[in-house]
Amino acid sequence: MIFTGHNVTIEARAFAAPVDNPEIAEVIDLISGEVQRATTFIAAHRYSELVEARVAMREAMKEGRPRHTCAICGTPVHLVANMRKRFFFRHKTEDGSCPAVTRSSLSEEEIRARKYHGLRESEAHKRIKYLIERSLRADPAFDTETIIQEKRWNATDDPHTWRKPDVQATSTEGRFAFEAQLSTTFLDVVVSRRMFYRDVGAHLIWVLASFSEDYRRMTTDDLLFSNNSNVLVVDEETVRLSEETKQFHLRCHYRIPFCNGGSITDKWQESVVPFSAVKKEIDQQRAYYFDYGAQEAKCHESFDQQLRDEVIAYWAANMTRQMEGSPEHQDRWLAIKKKLAERNVIVPTRPAWDGGFKGMMHAVLSALKGRGVGWQFDTLIQCAHQTAQMHPESLLAFAFAVEVAGHKELLESQDSTGKWASRCKTMRVQLLKGDPRYTPPQQWMPALSFLFPEVGARLAEFVRRKGLSTS
Numbered sequence: 001m002i003f004t005g006h007n008v009t010i011e012a013r014a015f016a017a018p019v020d021n022p023e024i025a026e027v028i029d030l031i032s033g034e035v036q037r038a039t040t041f042i043a044a045h046r047y048s049e050l051v052e053a054r055v056a057m058r059e060a061m062k063e064g065r066p067r068h069t070c071a072i073c074g075t076p077v078h079l080v081a082n083m084r085k086r087f088f089f090r091h092k093t094e095d096g097s098c099p100a101v102t103r104s105s106l107s108e109e110e111i112r113a114r115k116y117h118g119l120r121e122s123e124a125h126k127r128i129k130y131l132i133e134r135s136l137r138a139d140p141a142f143d144t145e146t147i148i149q150e151k152r153w154n155a156t157d158d159p160h161t162w163r164k165p166d167v168q169a170t171s172t173e174g175r176f177a178f179e180a181q182l183s184t185t186f187l188d189v190v191v192s193r194r195m196f197y198r199d200v201g202a203h204l205i206w207v208l209a210s211f212s213e214d215y216r217r218m219t220t221d222d223l224l225f226s227n228n229s230n231v232l233v234v235d236e237e238t239v240r241l242s243e244e245t246k247q248f249h250l251r252c253h254y255r256i257p258f259c260n261g262g263s264i265t266d267k268w269q270e271s272v273v274p275f276s277a278v279k280k281e282i283d284q285q286r287a288y289y290f291d292y293g294a295q296e297a298k299c300h301e302s303f304d305q306q307l308r309d310e311v312i313a314y315w316a317a318n319m320t321r322q323m324e325g326s327p328e329h330q331d332r333w334l335a336i337k338k339k340l341a342e343r344n345v346i347v348p349t350r351p352a353w354d355g356g357f358k359g360m361m362h363a364v365l366s367a368l369k370g371r372g373v374g375w376q377f378d379t380l381i382q383c384a385h386q387t388a389q390m391h392p393e394s395l396l397a398f399a400f401a402v403e404v405a406g407h408k409e410l411l412e413s414q415d416s417t418g419k420w421a422s423r424c425k426t427m428r429v430q431l432l433k434g435d436p437r438y439t440p441p442q443q444w445m446p447a448l449s450f451l452f453p454e455v456g457a458r459l460a461e462f463v464r465r466k467g468l469s470t471s
């Protein structure tokens with residue numbers, strides 16, 4: 001840069017420089033439908049390009065089709081340079097009413113709402129509405145007369161509450177509001193629309209013009225993750241397919257979870273799918289092709305099962321009287337304990353030293369196996385007496401485990417003296433009287449429910465029904 005007197009000459013290929021702290025900080029590109037920082041926009045151009053663009057911008061404005069508007073007030077803007085040839089945007093008419101000029105403070109929310117409003121005027125937005133409408137008109141499942149852009153949709157019970165969806169249409173599947181996602185669709189808009197359409201019993205379908213898994217805005221993530229990790233896109237190709245097949249198609253991008261050695265990894269997938277194959281849920285306002293949540297739950301369930309198997313195998317192998325608590329096994333237990341803690345399941349650090357926990361595990365595992373686990377008993381009846389005698393707090397868990405495993409008859413067949421039957425009678429009376437000896441240890445209930453889900457569920461139900469308090 002050469003600075004002589006009042007003139008500054010900038011080399012043509014140098015990058016243009018913005019002023020510091022411009023009044024108009026952000027502009028909306030009405031063609032691309034993007035919000036751009038004024039300083040970034042300016043600095044991204046070479047000086048010569050920007051001067052050229054400036055002329056075209058002014059022309060377009062004069063012809064009433066401005067390329068950029070102020071993100072805050074929506075007034076068309078054009079580029080100007082100061083004496084030092086540093087650039088900034090100026091309103092077409094500078095009447096001082098723009099909050100950016102008056103420096104009046106707007107809340108973040110108000111600013112986002114204004115940007116969102118500005119973006120709705122963009123070419124990009126008009127185009128996506130047009131693509132959605134064309135796709136719908138191609139499909140006879142949608143009633144032609146119901147396919148309308150930008151028309152008020154009133155709440156059923158309150159005529160003062162309404163929305164204006166980009167495109168609305170009715171098909172044999174119900175009423176649909178299609179909303180194009182703009183580059184600034186802020187969370188309040190997403191949330192309030194979800195609630196509105198859920199209340200009127202209609203489907204709200206968010207549609208994007210494009211999607212890139214590697215470059216996602218927060219606003220896209222808001223839609224993606226509240227929609228079972230699916231996003232729907234309309235583009236030239238889907239429109240063509242919709243028209244060829246006379247069936248509305250969309251491109252769906254979705255995540256697929258894979259269970260990999262104890263953790264889940266995701267892969268992105270994309271397919272063009274008929275809209276009829278998209279699952280729609282009014283309650284949750286979701287529309288997805290691939291059920292990520294269900295697949296993820298399967299992964300979690302298989303990890304949980306692996307961990308259960310690991311605990312049970314550890315217990316059977318190490319918790320006999322000879323082995324329990326030996327140092328070489330302690331490390332393995334601590335590793336298990338850590339994995340359980342990740343699932344909010346607490347177990348003691350030294351299980352051999354915790355009589356209550358050890359008793360519960362021995363009792364339930366023995367009941368499930370039909371013979372002593374941890375205890376050196378061959379028969380189930382010995383385990384039953386041991387539990388009743390030494391661990392009455394785990395007797396209910398033992399009894400439900402016998403039930404779950406189908407070992408009731410086995411237990412009865414081993415009770416040749418009838419001692420167990422009469423003991424049960426006594427204990428039942430005590431239990432009904434609310435004898436606290438039989439109160440299950442609350443501390444270990446999460447562990448019981450995790451390791452033995454069915455036993456845990458039956459015990460919890462029993463405790464709830466009988467109004468037993470847990471200790």
Ligand SMILES: [Zn+2]
Nearest residue numbers: 070072073098
């Ligand atoms: Zn403005």
